[in-house]
Amino acid sequence: MAAPRVAIVGAGPAGAFAAAAIKRISGEAEIDLYERLPTPWGLLRAGVAPDHQEIKRLQDTFERQTLRRGCRFLGNVEVGVDVHHSELAELYSAVVYATGAQTDKSLGIPGEDLPGSWAATEFVAWYNGHPDFRGREFDLSARRAVVIGNGNVAADVIRVLTRDPDELARTDIADHALEALRASAIEEVVVLGRRGPAQAAFTSAELRELGRLDGVALHVDPEAAELDPVSAQWLAEEGTFTARKNVELLQGFAASPPNAGAPRRIELRFLTSPVEIRGDGRVEAVDVRRNELTRSDDGTLRARAVDGPVETIEAGLVLRSVGYRAVPLPDVPFDERSFVLPNEAGRALTPEGDPLPGVYAVGWIKRGPTGILGTNKRDAEETVARLAEDLREGRLHEPPADARERIDALLAERAPGAVSADGWRAIDALERERGRSAERPRVKLTTRDELTAAAAP
Ligand SMILES: Cc1cc2nc3c(=O)[nH]c(=O)nc-3n(C[C@H](O)[C@H](O)[C@H](O)COP(=O)(O)OP(=O)(O)OC[C@H]3O[C@@H](n4cnc5c(N)ncnc54)[C@H](O)[C@@H]3O)c2cc1C
Ligand SMILES: NC(=O)c1ccc[n+]([C@@H]2O[C@H](COP(=O)([O-])OP(=O)(O)OC[C@H]3O[C@@H](n4cnc5c(N)ncnc54)[C@H](OP(=O)(O)O)[C@@H]3O)[C@@H](O)[C@H]2O)c1
Numbered sequence: 001m002a003a004p005r006v007a008i009v010g011a012g013p014a015g016a017f018a019a020a021a022i023k024r025i026s027g028e029a030e031i032d033l034y035e036r037l038p039t040p041w042g043l044l045r046a047g048v049a050p051d052h053q054e055i056k057r058l059q060d061t062f063e064r065q066t067l068r069r070g071c072r073f074l075g076n077v078e079v080g081v082d083v084h085h086s087e088l089a090e091l092y093s094a095v096v097y098a099t100g101a102q103t104d105k106s107l108g109i110p111g112e113d114l115p116g117s118w119a120a121t122e123f124v125a126w127y128n129g130h131p132d133f134r135g136r137e138f139d140l141s142a143r144r145a146v147v148i149g150n151g152n153v154a155a156d157v158i159r160v161l162t163r164d165p166d167e168l169a170r171t172d173i174a175d176h177a178l179e180a181l182r183a184s185a186i187e188e189v190v191v192l193g194r195r196g197p198a199q200a201a202f203t204s205a206e207l208r209e210l211g212r213l214d215g216v217a218l219h220v221d222p223e224a225a226e227l228d229p230v231s232a233q234w235l236a237e238e239g240t241f242t243a244r245k246n247v248e249l250l251q252g253f254a255a256s257p258p259n260a261g262a263p264r265r266i267e268l269r270f271l272t273s274p275v276e277i278r279g280d281g282r283v284e285a286v287d288v289r290r291n292e293l294t295r296s297d298d299g300t301l302r303a304r305a306v307d308g309p310v311e312t313i314e315a316g317l318v319l320r321s322v323g324y325r326a327v328p329l330p331d332v333p334f335d336e337r338s339f340v341l342p343n344e345a346g347r348a349l350t351p352e353g354d355p356l357p358g359v360y361a362v363g364w365i366k367r368g369p370t371g372i373l374g375t376n377k378r379d380a381e382e383t384v385a386r387l388a389e390d391l392r393e394g395r396l397h398e399p400p401a402d403a404r405e406r407i408d409a410l411l412a413e414r415a416p417g418a419v420s421a422d423g424w425r426a427i428d429a430l431e432r433e434r435g436r437s438a439e440r441p442r443v444k445l446t447t448r449d450e451l452t453a454a455a456a457p
Contacts, residue, residue: 009096020066035077045128117277147192159213176446
């Protein structure tokens with residue numbers, strides 16, 4: 001079996017796990033990791049919350065299993081802009097798309113786009129120093145913020161909004177975000193879950209953490225923590241371990257009096273949906289309605305608005321944390337309904353459902369925007385097993401002998417600011433060095449100019 005030449009598009013966790021898995025099946029494989037940012041590791045750097053530093057150590061494993069094993073990092077190169085799918089398809093035996101989910105899912109309610117209403121995706125990217133979000137200005141001058149959604153991203157943004165900035169100052173949070181959070185007037189975060197306590201998407205560790213933040217009172221109304229009959233039956237018959245644990249935690253929070261002297265407060269509300277975000281030129285309030293749960297034909301429990309009054313929650317900031325969404329790449333199949341690259345166990349399919357030889361998908365672009373980091377490892381193994389099978393069966397094309405020289409010439413012309421693995425290591429070293437005197441893990445560079453200057457040989 002000849003060693004394959006593989007282009008992996010997107011150097012996030014899924015791309016890194018895929019590269020490592022390919023190296024395990026073929027140590028001689030030539031792998032190029034294309035990445036639109038000057039830095040690798042996707043949401044591990046630009047998504048995972050700064051107060052969860054221990055998780056960020058996974059980057060050392062990625063470095064060891066990919067770049068140290070000869071995979072090339074081609075950072076600051078955007079596929080679909082600087083280099084095209086047809087070129088990759090010609091110059092590599094396989095192309096693996098690992099581009100994640102680059103935007104947010106919208107709510108589809110009036111006022112969603114008012115100034116002061118933001119997708120959590122933007123807030124997260126801003127506080128994590130993603131260079132494309134450096135210029136965002138979040139107005140944190142109001143007393144109350146509303147977070148919509150009950151997932152772990154919502155948990156992250158709730159913590160960042162309520163944690164004492166002195167705690168965040170020990171992390172790698174972007175300096176511009178730390179400065180803004182130090183001046184923040186937000187004292188209360190109201191969190192809206194459209195379904196009930198048993199359906200919250202938080203993992204239990206993340207939910208528990210919300211109850212343990214210093215200087216923050218977590219409030220859950222005892223009535224809100226009670227299960228409606230539909231949920232009680234669902235939990236008893238088919239509830240997951242996490243759902244049971246979450247309900248137990250939420251009922252525990254509801255039963256214990258919140259710390260009255262705490263300077264900041266989180267309120268978790270359930271069975272509540274926003275119907276309109278209102279304000280004169282900027283967010284001033286969120287109108288919400290109560291929901292009930294109904295069982296749909298496929299057995300899932302869905303939220304349905306009940307007749308009743310609309311309640312108004314005054315707030316100056318709204319973070320919509322209702323999920324990420326993938327975007328299509330030019331000349332690459334995309335399913336506009338499920339927002340994924342259509343695939344069968346990682347093998348790309350045309351819109352008609354026919355196999356597209358030599359093209360694969362992995363991570364969030366393959367299965368949608370859910371799953372923790374480790375989920376992408378198993379997912380990458382599945383995709384790479386298909387790639388290995390296609391290689392064995394002779395279904396991959398043989399790239400021309402001068403393929404590497406041709407791609408390098410093309411990149412030299414079209415992406416002169418490309419960042420190599422050594423360039424990334426120079427960025428990494430400089431950021432860690434900047435962090436050392438401040439006893440922080442790193443102080444991030446947050447503009448493309450700073451990043452590419454640090455990477456320059
Ligand atoms: C805010 C947030 C916090 C999270 N925190 C945790 C956590 O604490 N623990 C945990 O286990 N999981 C966490 N997760 C989940 C985890 O981050 C994801 O499972 C994982 O990042 C998905 O990997 P991916 O490689 O598919 O996507 P991504 O991480 O998004 O990587 C995709 C990469 O592709 C690049 N790219 C996109 N388009 C192109 C293009 N055209 N050309 C070149 N490159 C391109 C992007 O720049 C990006 O680097 C979190 C997720 C989010 C959103
Ligand atoms: N610490 C960690 O491990 C960590 C941190 C961050 C993210 N992650 C992972 O990354 C993935 C993405 O996280 P996520 O929080 O973006 O997604 P998620 O887990 O899918 O949660 C999305 C939330 O938005 C709600 N929602 C969706 N549409 C809505 C609407 N129209 N109105 C109101 N609410 C709506 C969902 O409610 P319904 O359930 O009713 O649809 C759900 O509560 C998850 O797998 C998560 O576990 C992990």
